[in-house]
Amino acid sequence: MNPIDQPTIDRYPTALRLLHWLRAVLVLGLLWAGWHMTGLNDDVASKYELYYPWHKSFGLLTFLVVLTQFTLRWRTPHLPQPLETLAQYERVLSRLAQRAMYALLVLVPLMGYSMSSTYTMSDGVFFFGVNLPELLTKNDEWFAVFQWLHKVFAYSLLGLIVLHVAGALKHRFYDQDPRNDALRRML
Numbered sequence: 001m002n003p004i005d006q007p008t009i010d011r012y013p014t015a016l017r018l019l020h021w022l023r024a025v026l027v028l029g030l031l032w033a034g035w036h037m038t039g040l041n042d043d044v045a046s047k048y049e050l051y052y053p054w055h056k057s058f059g060l061l062t063f064l065v066v067l068t069q070f071t072l073r074w075r076t077p078h079l080p081q082p083l084e085t086l087a088q089y090e091r092v093l094s095r096l097a098q099r100a101m102y103a104l105l106v107l108v109p110l111m112g113y114s115m116s117s118t119y120t121m122s123d124g125v126f127f128f129g130v131n132l133p134e135l136l137t138k139n140d141e142w143f144a145v146f147q148w149l150h151k152v153f154a155y156s157l158l159g160l161i162v163l164h165v166a167g168a169l170k171h172r173f174y175d176q177d178p179r180n181d182a183l184r185r186m187l
Contacts, residue, residue: 009080011185016076019069020186026062027105030055031158056116057128063109066102085179086171094167094182097160104157111150118143 011017037051073079082091116125117134120143125132136142171180 009078011187012080013072013076016069016072016079017186019065019072023062023065023069023105026058026065027157027161030058030062031154033058034154053126056112056126059109059112060125060127060132063106066105070102080185083180083182085177090167097163097167101157101160101164104153104160108150108153108157111146111153114146115143115150118146 012020033051033055037047037055040047040051082094086094113125114136116122117136118139120138120140122138124134168183172183175181
């Protein structure tokens with residue numbers, strides 16, 4: 001189909017919008033829980049009995065939501081195109097930030113799974129009460145690497161989320177051209 005003949009799509013499909021906001025709530029909750037639980041003393045029972053198991057479960061759930069989003073995006077023939085009213089650097093920055101966020105949305109839970117799988121003192125990888133197979137061997141040296149990567153990637157994701165939200169708010173409330181409002185595509 002000729003690009004000129006393609007329909008103009010102003011909003012993402014309902015399923016993708018719902019998954020976007022579900023993922024946003026899950027990721028923000030996971031970032032808060034991860035920050036909170038790692039700040040607790042090891043003698044606080046809820047750290048290992050409540051926070052870690054639920055963090056793992058919701059982390060894997062978020063990973064599944066992201067995979068579902070990938071599948072739906074891939075199977076959806078027409079999605080909104082980058083806004084032509086934005087400056088070229090804004091379109092490039094938006095595309096790079098989006099790709100980096102998606103990469104991190106996959107890498108962060110994979111590093112978390114790898115941490116749980118390799119840590120010798122770990123009870124395993126739980127998904128809402130179901131013990132999942134550990135695909136990696138126990139090795140505390142590898143655990144330390146995965147732990148560091150999980151933390152660096154999570155903070156990088158947080159930085160990109162701040163950039164993403166700031167960009168959306170800038171285009172909605174600050175830009176003179178109302179056609180720059182990308183947030184309307186997700187509402």
